Amino acid sequence: MSEAPAIAVRGLTKRFGPRTVVDHVDLTVQPGRICGFLGPNGSGKTTTLRMICGLLIPDAGEGEVLGLDLKTQRRAIKQQIGYMTQKFGLFGDLTIAENLEFIARVYGLDRKRARVDAALEQLGLASRADQLAGKLSGGWKQRLALAAAVLHEPKILLLDEPTAGVDPQARREFWDQIHGLARDGMTVLVSTHYMDEAERCHEIAYIAYGVMLARGTTAEVIAASGLHALQGEGGGADRLAAEIEARPGVAMAAPFGTTLHVCGPDPAALREAVKPWAGQVRFTESAPTLEDVFIHLMRDAPDHSVLERA
């Protein structure tokens, strides 16, 4: 890791009135890596992304994006960053081709025609270039937005919940594309709610209520959580969730189909907790999932936004 990081921010803080939405977030992403940005709704993911791409000025903290200062060189950063907003940010009353042409002009790209044509070809939209963007389905809108965000070949790509409301196949294709871009050296920071997507990232960062709670690869984050899990099968295990969760030593119990997933910080205490049902349900060792870790982290995290308003 001798290369300079693509994104390096320290102590990033943003307040809206009395609420601290992002509280001293540090984040470093190496070039060519895909970093998944996770956290519950309203946890400050979008605000952090906006600060990194220069749409918001941090109240405190500093950082460099591609070696450029986050506070003083926002314009130079914007030129080299691609940002795909959570909401479809292109113009619904322009055609697909017109949207791409507009982006090409705004970035002052050379060979506009060729780039737009290539993007259309790659999207598989060449035949529908004259269709209004607003008439596209969710999945196609998302593809178009991605094509527009990378049209100027940015070094960094910021994606804000890019796959919300998109079907599994389109999601799969979307992630294949992201990995392709990363292979070519693009650094990707992507916020998401989906655990399967988090697992597709090289590394993840978990933020809740403005505070960074976990950071690393999936395996590192799970290991660092210190959680242990059991899986219960048979005997109506799935109906015992509430009862078991109330036992000491159990952090969470959640039904998955007919099975029950139980986890807690201490393996011995966990075994002890499920003992009363040992006769009817067969409990076996299981690996804690990323979801376990995140829900556990989220429950333990103080909600700054609520605390400070109170």
Added chain:
Amino acid sequence: MWERIGAMVFKELRQMARDPGMIVMMLMFPIIQLLIFGFAINSDPRHLPMAVESNDNSAFSRAILSSLCNTGYFDLIELADQPVEGDRLIAEGRAQFVLTVPSDFSRALVRGEHPQLLLTVDATDPASTGPAVAAVNEAVSQALARELHGPLAARQPGPPPVSLVLHRSYNPEGVTSHNTVPGLLAIILSMTMVALTAMSVTREVEQGTMENLLATPLRPIEVMVGKIVPYFGMGLVQVLVVLAAARIVFQVPFEGSFVLLLAVTLLFTLVSLALGFTLSTLVESQVMSMQASMLYLLPSILLSGFAFPYRGMPLLVQWLAEILPPTHYIRLVRGIMLKGWDARLAAPEAGVLLVMLLVLGTVAVRRYRDTIA
């Protein structure tokens, strides 16, 4: 920079072209307004219905009647011979005027007894009866001047001690449209420039496209200019439509310099655009920006001197009108078109607009940043 502005302008034009409502707004709006204010509204109404309750059918009363009708203000709708008939006609609203001639009118006139004529007026709407009432005295004395001849010439009133010479400058015939059509420029430009720019900016914010625009290298000033240029062009088309109609349809005189008019129009357009932009930074949705524009447009129409006389308003309201840009622009347009103002005469009002432009322009640029929230 120019390429980015060009991209914005091109995008705006494409979006406009795809929005049929926008084209309707651009062309139909001035035309509808012209029809309403140019043709429909007349502050000098004529052919008002008049009933006559004549109890003295004489040459004098007939002469007075025909003289009244000749003014053009009155149309005789009924000759009533029962006393209560006139009151009923006025109450029902069928007649706006009832002229009552007393039974011994001609005898008293001949005897020099200064008989009275009663004109009952439905004065619910003072504006609609004012000019007609003002014409009555003159019509009556003209009729009598013709009738009182021969031995009755002695009954002719002597010449008044002072003869007043009335010179109606700039609009001698008092044609309403000569006053309203130039004023329409201010109203139409206000609607287009303020309401449409405010909506066009809030639409980007509301639809989430502004976030995308600002994440690109586009600078706020470039977004602003890119949005202004098409609306500016639209305003120019509207100005030309109104001026052409003023000339061809309404024959409004154009005494002053066309270049000067264009210059102050440019100034007013910029003030309105700056106002629209400032407005858009204060509201959160298109609905709100529409409401805010209406809040601006209503006083602009009612208080600026466009629809009602400026000097008829209480002093406090006059001050309020002074801070509305259309008030000053309307004075400029009327001054240049009807009164032939030159640059020197136009300077004070234009100066006020210039100050407004500086203030609003600064506010708009300062409030409109390249960050969101």
